[in-house]
Amino acid sequence: MKPSLHPEEEKRLQELHRYGILDTEREKDFDELVEIAADICEVPVSVVNFIDAGRQWFKAEVGLGVRSTPIETSLCGHVILQGDFVEIPDTLQDERMADNPLCTSDPGFRFYAGAVLKGANGLPLGTLCVLDHKPRTLTDRQRKVLQVLSKHVMSELNLRLSLEEERVLRREVDHRVKNSLASIGAMLSMKARRTSNETLKMELDDASTRIRSLSSLHAELHELEAGGRVDLESLFDRVQTDLRYLIPDKATLSIEVQSIEASPQLANALLLIVNEFVSNSVKHGLKDGEGNIQVLIEGDDHSWAIVCRDDGAATALDAERAMAKAGLGTRVIHSLAKTLSADAVWTATGNGMKLSVSSKNTEIH
Template structure:
């Protein structure tokens, strides 16, 4: 007898697909559950299965050797219509299964016991079941354990669903933050173009560039999966245009970054250090609006180096003042270096300033 459709079949199938489990690869966590079920229940066959449209699909199985079967011969297709736990001591004595070729053939499935897997809305999705080739009954202990194992299946699926929903929400929040930062940066740049106060213009441009750089970092992070690292080369490629807009038209900016994978914290600190150096060079190193700034980031995630240089008018005294953190920008850079457990060394000889940031050893 072919199983009837569930009274809420469309809603049931929507709930099943919401879990995103169909047609996924075998996984140890589910394989171990069916192995335990088979061992505890002393049954040669055990499966975690889901009843899809037109088929019965197996996420994990012991003793079966296939990943799906037609719905026409599905024993579990009948069971999900019945209750939370179903035990059939002899399938040939059950009118729903007495003509099922899986039961009538040799060696057929003469015994069935399954705990129904239910979605968050209470609708049945499939079962964790055991089968045997001879009529029999489970003990009370075996029934309890099979029920507990079925709850572990759904706990794992519900956890995965919650994590996926959290990931989607986080990416949406990141996307909105990134867009907001970009809008604020654009607004500051627009105000800078409209003002005739050169000091105010410089401050607005500086603030706008910092905001857009943070937006670029958010854009890079937005594309990452949880636990991934930032590609520093990709990040600095995003921010170069914004940094160039901070310097005078006759000045040059060159940035060379090795393909380093960095944590978001390291990437953010590096980005801010470079921002501060470029800003300080423009403010204090270029007297006539001409000059060049070079930034080199090399090494790896554990042993990296940032070298920032300009060819401005900085002297040894300027370097001493920078080392003593006399200005806001240099204090920010030293604070960022400390947060990375790194040293910031300033040197100058009248032909430009150099900042070298390296991790402490």
């Protein structure tokens, strides 16, 4: 007998698809659950399955050897229409399964027990079930284990769903922040064009440029959080273009990267260190808006180093203040270095400031 559709089939399928689990690769977390279920219940077959439109799809299975079967022969398609737990001692004595080729074949599935997997809205999505080729019953302990394992399946799926929803929300927030920064920059730029006060015009233009640069850097940081590996050379090529808006026309900025890839965490920290050093140099180091800022980055996750320097007027006393975290920018850099299990070292001799941050046993000049 073909299983009937659930009374709220459309809503049930929407909930199933919301979890995004269908047609994903096999995973150890789920494979281990069906292995435990089969072992505890002493059966040859155990599966985690979901009832999709027209098919029964298996996220994990032991003893079955397939990833999907037609809905016409689905035993679980009947079970999800019942309660939270269903046990059928002999399938050939059940009118719904007595003519099912999966049960009547040799060897067929003569025993079935399954705990229903329910979505956040309470609708059934599939089951964690065990099957045997001979009629039998489970012990109370075995039934309890199946129910507990089914809760683990849904806990894992609900956790993944929550994390995905959080990522979507964060992307939306980041998008709005970027748009807000761009709007503020455009508004300042418009006010600068309209004012006849040259001093105010310069201040507004400067603020507008900094806001636009901040917006661009925010976008870079957001991309880093997407995961994977980061091409540092490509990243800092883009960043260098944005940072040039922060420095005076008579100053120069050079960023050299001798590295291939890094983790998002390291790339993120290096990006913020460079941004803070450049901002500090422009504000405190360069003489009359003139001078050079240089950055050198080498290495990878295991062995890396970054040196930032300018040829401004910083003295040994300024370096001591930086080492003592006297300013906000230096505190930020020291904090970033700490997250990387590294130390930030500032030095100066009256001809500019030098910042060195590196992993253990790594040094560049």
